[in-house]
Every structure is written in C-alpha cells, then in structure tokens.
Amino acid sequence: MGIDYADLHDPNAEYTMRELSSETMGVRAKRGGGRDVEITDVQTTMVDGNFPWTLVRVYTDAGIVGTGEAYWGAGVPEIIARMTPFVVGENPLDIDRLFEHLVQKMSGEGSIGGTVITAISGIEIALHDLAGKILELPAYQLLGGKYRDSVRVYCDCHAGEEEDPQANADEAERVVEELGYDALKFDLDVPSGHEKDKANRHLRNKEIEHKAEIVRAVTERLDGRADAAFDCHWAFTGGSAKRIARAIEDHDVWWLEDPVPPENHDVQREITRGTTTPIAAGENVYRKHGYRRLLEEQAVDVVAPDLPKMGGMRETRKVADMADSYYVPVAMHNVASPIGTMASAHVGAAIPNSLAVEYHSYQLGWWADLVEESVIQEGAIEIPEQPGLGLTLDMDAVAEHMVDGEELFAEA
C-alpha cells in the first residue's frame, strides 16, 4: 500500500484510516487522535459456556475491531441489534458520551437496570478494546493507569455433594493444591434438611447449624492456606441471615455474600453492622446509582459489581471510586468468558480498592481455549500490555462452542 511513514507526521497527508495498519495507528493517533474513525457495525455471537456468553464486536471504517462481552440474559443480542443504528457513524473514542447516548435512547426500555444496561455494557467493553487499539494503549491505561500488575482471582467452587461439609472441604483442598488458588467461594444456600429452592427461608436451628458446619469444615481444612467466602444467593430472611452471620463469626470468613436481597436496605445494613462477619453484595445491582445507598449507608463491607452486567468498565470504575470514599473494597462478581473477565481485570488493575475478580468456570474444561493468550495463572491475572483488552479470540474455538443456531460474527 506504500505508506510513507514520514508523511504520517504531516497533518496534511491524506490517508484513510483503512489504509493504516494497526502498527502505524499510534503514529496516526498522535497526529489526528483517531478522531476520524467511525463505527460501522456491531455484531454478537453467543457462546454456550457454563453461562450463555454474549460476545460483542464493534467494527469501524478503520478496519479496527473491538471485542466485548455482555452478561448472559435473554434478549441481549436482540437489544444490541436494536441499538446498533444509534452508534453507527459515531466516534468510538467518546466512550462516556456513547454510553449516555445509549442510555438516553433506550430509556423507555429500562436502561437503568436489567438486560438493556447489560447489552450496553457489552458495547462499552468493546469500545474500550477498540479505543485501546486505536490509541495503542492497554485498556487499564484508559482508566487512569495501574495500581497493580496483576489482579487476584478467586475461584467459585462447587463440590459434587454440595450439602456435604466434608465434600466442600475436599473440593477446597483440591482447588488450592491442584489449581493454585488462594481464594475460594462456596455456596451456603444448599439443602440443609429441606429441598433447595423450596426453602423455608426462615431456618430451623439444625439448618443454621448445618450452614455453620459447612463453613467450619472448609475453613478448618484450608487452615489459612486460602481465603474463603460463602454465598447465600438472597435465600434467607433477615432473622436467619443474622443468625448465620453470627454463627460463623469464629471461622474468619473472607465474606458472607447476599444473605438477604440487598434492595431490602434497612435489613441489609442491620446485618452488616450487627456482625463481625464481613458482608458482600452487589452482583444484581445496576449502574452507579444502584450502589449509592449501599455505600452511603455503609451497608456492605465488600461491594461485588458484575462489570459486563451493571454498565461496563467506566461505570464499574465509578462504583469503585464511590466505594473508596467509604473505604469499601471491590470484589468483582464474574461469570464471564475470558473477554469479560479480562475487562474486569483491567478495571481491577486501575482502581485502588480491588480485592479480587471472580472465576466461575473451573469445571468447564475449555474456558481458556476461547482466546489465544493465557489469562489466569496461579490464581491471578497478569494485566497484558497489548492494546485494548490484550486478548485475541480463537475463532475456531468460538465456532466450536457457539450456541446452536448462532452465526459467527465477522473476523477482526
């Protein structure tokens, strides 16, 4: 194509963005700031992981493509398709403005929370990947630079016999010794003499004792080798949640998660303030506004936003800053593919108060195959220095694991 590199410094030289390889983009960016790049299309492909991961691609007239991911949710790809006309022709570098633009355009459809904001999150992550590639900067650099080179990952564990305390302890041992994690999470909303999901939410004494027994078995087996959190999935009444939190106080858990629905603010706050067990919540909360009361009232000890669900990378950074005002750490909830996970990791690298990022797919077997790079090693994510998220999708792996009937999006 014969680009004269010297000309790239000449503001009058006329090259279209398409003529410039990504190698020369940095030079181009210094000259023009990437201001003449336009979004041309948005496409999605759903991958059939342990959740249906919605991968999102934003295409430009410069030939540069950004890849993101939206949390799973029925209808998210259709919502993204409906939003595509609202971003086509726009400059992908104006991430905050495009985010607000989509929120405004979709306000009649519920962009404050739910699948609309989840769909917007997928585009927002792709815009960070794209902006990083245009400006030749890793995504964390777009968020203010690094606090840390690697982000701690905690493993969400599932024992075969989920209600058996010793089975949970065995799995804890295995995940620490064989997989190298030093931070784990187990479920407490398991059957304790009643059928799961048909629980009498106000627990009997022996049920409270059974929850405490699971916590005791896991933490004693770990014996300080790893931190252990326990998740309740909003399963209990305020009265029972208080008793569980108190019953496990001696076992020094990392946190107890979602003992009650956090939107039941007063009870949430009472539980947090009434126990020495740290209380976490936030995976079903959307946008920064959703976290206001939880943080202002110091009703959580740990906040757990789900980045590809609640609004994306900038919005999670903003929640982290709000949380930091109250000295609350952030442990990002995450059930995503490597793409969404890496988006969380970049934010985790850039915020002062990152505790950890979750990993939910250790039993899947092929999670890591979706990208060419290695993502999690020894219970941590080393933040890549490549432009954008720093990941390359393995399109063969994506094609192999696509949800039935899906079409593969176009190559980058």
Ligand SMILES: O=C(O)[C@@H](O)[C@H](O)[C@H](O)CO
């Ligand atoms: O904190 C967690 O990872 C869990 O709440 C998961 O989102 C839930 O088990 C998914 O079904």
Ligand SMILES: [Mg+2]
């Ligand atoms: Mg949870």
